[in-house]
Amino acid sequence: MITVRGVDIRVGARLLLSDVSFHIAPGDRIGLVGRNGAGKTTLMKALAGEERPAAGAITATGSLGYLRRRTRERANAERKAAALRTQADKMRSHVSTAVAAKNMARRADRMLADLEPVRRLEKVARIRLPEPAPCGRTPLGAISLAKAYGDHRVLSGVDLAVDRGSRLVVLGLNGAGKTTLLRLLAGRESPDTGRVVHGHGLRLGYFAQEHDTLDPARTVRQNLVSAAPHLTDGEARNVLGSFLFSGDDADKPARVLSGGEKTRLALAGLVHSGANVLLLDEPTNNLDPASRGEVLAAVGSYPGAIVMVTHDEGAIEALRPDRVLMLPDGIEDLWSPDYLDLVSLA
Numbered sequence: 001m002i003t004v005r006g007v008d009i010r011v012g013a014r015l016l017l018s019d020v021s022f023h024i025a026p027g028d029r030i031g032l033v034g035r036n037g038a039g040k041t042t043l044m045k046a047l048a049g050e051e052r053p054a055a056g057a058i059t060a061t062g063s064l065g066y067l068r069r070r071t072r073e074r075a076n077a078e079r080k081a082a083a084l085r086t087q088a089d090k091m092r093s094h095v096s097t098a099v100a101a102k103n104m105a106r107r108a109d110r111m112l113a114d115l116e117p118v119r120r121l122e123k124v125a126r127i128r129l130p131e132p133a134p135c136g137r138t139p140l141g142a143i144s145l146a147k148a149y150g151d152h153r154v155l156s157g158v159d160l161a162v163d164r165g166s167r168l169v170v171l172g173l174n175g176a177g178k179t180t181l182l183r184l185l186a187g188r189e190s191p192d193t194g195r196v197v198h199g200h201g202l203r204l205g206y207f208a209q210e211h212d213t214l215d216p217a218r219t220v221r222q223n224l225v226s227a228a229p230h231l232t233d234g235e236a237r238n239v240l241g242s243f244l245f246s247g248d249d250a251d252k253p254a255r256v257l258s259g260g261e262k263t264r265l266a267l268a269g270l271v272h273s274g275a276n277v278l279l280l281d282e283p284t285n286n287l288d289p290a291s292r293g294e295v296l297a298a299v300g301s302y303p304g305a306i307v308m309v310t311h312d313e314g315a316i317e318a319l320r321p322d323r324v325l326m327l328p329d330g331i332e333d334l335w336s337p338d339y340l341d342l343v344s345l346a
């Protein structure tokens with residue numbers, strides 16, 4: 001699975017590709033068409049990890065991600081080894097530098113010998129996500145939201161615009177109103193003043209910390225199919241497998257699931273529901289490392305918009321937020337890694 005988001009590629013000073021976004025799922029067949037010099041080969045190199053984009057991001061999950069990392073490491077090592085060899089060639093002819101030249105050439109050889117051979121893909125990425133339903137440019141917004149419980153004012157004057165495919169992380173100390181904001185956006189509660197604005201084509205998916213989106217009496221499979229009714233039996237089985245539910249697990253009632261299993265099931269339903277905006281409240285709570293990895297891969301490659309509350313730095317890395325909203329003040333800013341220090345406090 002590869003997700004390309006807002007990628008710019010420069011060749012020297014020239015901007016060869018600008019704002020390229022698309023998504024490749026396992027089994028997809030894509031033809032790249034363009035005139036000579038349009039950037040087809042450069043884009044292929046970028047997908048393989050040999051070219052770095054000047055802006056935007058290319059992310060790959062599963063064995064594709066592994067392959068891209070190996071390819072990048074190999075390209076770096078080959079560049080360094082070539083530079084060492086060039087330098088060694090220049091120094092070889094002088095008696096005073098001949099020994100150093102020989103050492104440099106040896107170092108270059110060692111650098112290449114240490115590289116793991118680039119392996120062919122052995123299996124495809126496990127999670128295959130459908131495209132979210134089409135929607136307008138800003139599927140979800142909020143205008144001047146305020147909420148109090150009794151005398152306790154939690155939120156006041158919070159404005160928000162969630163653009164298609166955008167990534168927003170909500171940060172704030174305990175009790176700052178993060179869950180309250182997500183509940184207001186999800187329509188689970190009403191604001192005292194202000195309003196939530198639904199844009200054209202909005203399909204909202206809400207992941208609540210308490211898993212109240214699951215029906216405890218229904219089985220794992222039934223819960224998935226009620227969240228994502230378009231799935232065939234075979235697809236539902238594959239989805240459950242990719243979210244680590246195998247064999248008999250599918251027939252268990254949701255009420256017997258552990259906290260981590262409920263999290264996985266709720267997220268499997270959401271990412272396959274056709275939702276184009278996901279509201280995720282602490283989606284990695286209670287997860288063992290394998291489940292957390294699957295969930296983060298799903299979050300990282302989901303092409304719709306996400307509004308996430310989390311105190312998990314790994315979840316932020318997978319999300320790659322564009323913007324941050326700080327509560328209770330409702331201050332919005334472009335995301336910067338400087339905000340990571342605040343994540344564990346949130």
Ligand SMILES: Nc1ncnc2c1ncn2[C@@H]1O[C@H](COP(=O)(O)OP(=O)(O)OP(=O)(O)O)[C@@H](O)[C@H]1O
Binds near residue numbers: 149172177179181
């Ligand atoms: N139904 C309710 N009735 C009364 N007070 C509530 C209710 N829901 C939330 N609160 C209060 O509103 C404040 C904000 O709660 P909220 O759960 O939104 O905070 P949070 O930022 O998500 O906190 P945390 O990081 O601890 O999850 C808290 O003081 C909480 O006790």
